[in-house]
Amino acid sequence: MESDNTPNSIPNFYLATFIITYKCPFSCPMCFFSCGPERNEVMPKEMAFKTLEEIRNLKISTVCVTGGEPFLQIDLMHDLIIKAVSYGMTVILVTNAFWAVSKEAALEKLSILKKLGLKWIQFSLDDQHLRFIPISRIANALEAAIELGFEDIKILGSSKGNTGKFKYQLFYLEKILGICIDNVDIIDRPHVSNQYFEDHEQAKFSLQELEKTENSASPANKPGDCLTELLIDVNGDVYPCCNNFIGRIGNVYNNNIKDIIYNLNYNHYFNIIWRSDPCKLARYLDKTLNTDFCDKRYGSWCELCAQIFQNDSFRDLLTNTHPYGCRKKTN
Amino acid sequence: MGDFIDLITKAKDDPNSLKAILRDQEKLSQYELSSSELEALKKMDPATIKAVVEGIEDRLSLASKASNACSGGTNACRARMAAEMATTTQEAVS
Numbered sequence: 001m002e003s004d005n006t007p008n009s010i011p012n013f014y015l016a017t018f019i020i021t022y023k024c025p026f027s028c029p030m031c032f033f034s035c036g037p038e039r040n041e042v043m044p045k046e047m048a049f050k051t052l053e054e055i056r057n058l059k060i061s062t063v064c065v066t067g068g069e070p071f072l073q074i075d076l077m078h079d080l081i082i083k084a085v086s087y088g089m090t091v092i093l094v095t096n097a098f099w100a101v102s103k104e105a106a107l108e109k110l111s112i113l114k115k116l117g118l119k120w121i122q123f124s125l126d127d128q129h130l131r132f133i134p135i136s137r138i139a140n141a142l143e144a145a146i147e148l149g150f151e152d153i154k155i156l157g158s159s160k161g162n163t164g165k166f167k168y169q170l171f172y173l174e175k176i177l178g179i180c181i182d183n184v185d186i187i188d189r190p191h192v193s194n195q196y197f198e199d200h201e202q203a204k205f206s207l208q209e210l211e212k213t214e215n216s217a218s219p220a221n222k223p224g225d226c227l228t229e230l231l232i233d234v235n236g237d238v239y240p241c242c243n244n245f246i247g248r249i250g251n252v253y254n255n256n257i258k259d260i261i262y263n264l265n266y267n268h269y270f271n272i273i274w275r276s277d278p279c280k281l282a283r284y285l286d287k288t289l290n291t292d293f294c295d296k297r298y299g300s301w302c303e304l305c306a307q308i309f310q311n312d313s314f315r316d317l318l319t320n321t322h323p324y325g326c327r328k329k330t331n
Numbered sequence: 332m333g334d335f336i337d338l339i340t341k342a343k344d345d346p347n348s349l350k351a352i353l354r355d356q357e358k359l360s361q362y363e364l365s366s367s368e369l370e371a372l373k374k375m376d377p378a379t380i381k382a383v384v385e386g387i388e389d390r391l392s393l394a395s396k397a398s399n400a401c402s403g404g405t406n407a408c409r410a411r412m413a414a415e416m417a418t419t420t421q422e423a424v425s
Binding site (some may be wrong): 164165166167168169170171172174175176186188 | 335336339340343367368371375380383384387388390391
């Protein structure tokens with residue numbers, strides 16, 4: 001494996017996402033965190049503020065506030081936005097827009113956020129959310145955000161995986177509800193979730209195919225591309241990715257973010273993923289620990305990571321406390 | 332039982348089928364349409380529906396290269412944001 005083990009090889013993180021609550025009005029099967037009405041976990045404000053300050057000190061200048069549904073923790077959501085804006089950070093808010101029961105209601109809620117300094121906002125639009133939320137609410141929220149002049153408005157949907165309806169949902173927004181989405185950024189993501197993994201609905205590629213394919217199965221253009229986001233979970237766990245399929249790299253109650261990132265440099269398994277991709281890690285684990293990841297099929301790198309790290313033995317593979325996780329620092 | 336989006340899906344694949352459904356009350360009742368949806372549909376030319384949806388498909392095909400693949404959808408790993416963020420964690424950590 002690599003001998004380069006200096007701090008200069010630490011990955012760059014461009015964004016830190018705060019999962020401020022698991023509570024959500026709805027339980028969607030594709031939800032990374034199994035959020036829902038029965039979940040009551042909330043990120044403590046002190047922990048959120050302390051972590052935000054550490055992130056600021058690391059010169060990560062963009063934060064994303066999400067959940068669960070962040071509007072269900074409206075005080076914490078507002079406080080985080082105010083604090084991040086006071087640090088000069090750009091804030092992205094991700095919401096399902098359940099609260100946009102009318103355009104007036106949407107204008108009222110979003111104008112407060114605009115005044116707090118929020119510039120980027122992102123609305124979920126997919127089959128699962130639409131089972132619970134009328135598309136008219138997404139339209140109300142979009143219309144209000146456009147009218148208020150948010151700098152960046154995104155629709156987060158999916159035309160892959162389990163649904164082919166995204167384009168028709170966009171058609172409905174434009175042609176039936178009359179929302180001009182020309183200047184709205186559309187994110188078309190692969191559907192990945194624990195439940196879909198279990199159903200094997202996306203299990204299309206062998207490991208060899210996954211390594212070669214350059215289509216939507218690859219979440220990145222080059223090695224390390226997808227490890228550019230820090231995700232701070234409600235309980236303080238930190239992930240080096242936009243979701244918790246990958247293993248956690250530490251917990252903010254045990255270490256500061258700076259040390260957590262620094263320690264990655266000495267984690268053999270993280271370096272394999274970062275310098276190559278999860279396929280190489282799968283091959284390495286099969287070879288050294290007699291696993292059988294190479295024999296299975298996967299829909300994407302994300303799914304492969306999930307299969308590896310949801311295994312109890314490997315959940316903490318990316319922390320240096322794991323028995324396999326450390327490697328000796330070379331001199 | 333379908334909905335408006337199911338009906339549009341059908342219309343895109345076969346524009347004539349939409350015309351046939353709109354003429355047939357029994358078939359139409361299989362779709363849960365609001366009065367405004369029905370009104371809008373009657374005013375639409377199926378060929379236009381097909382053209383508009385194909386336009387959206389084109390947009391999505393571009394989006395899939397520009398901003399796809401981040402399963403969390405926060406888009407952090409895409410070039411746009413990376414280009415905007417000039418400072419690095421490297422220098423801050425080391």
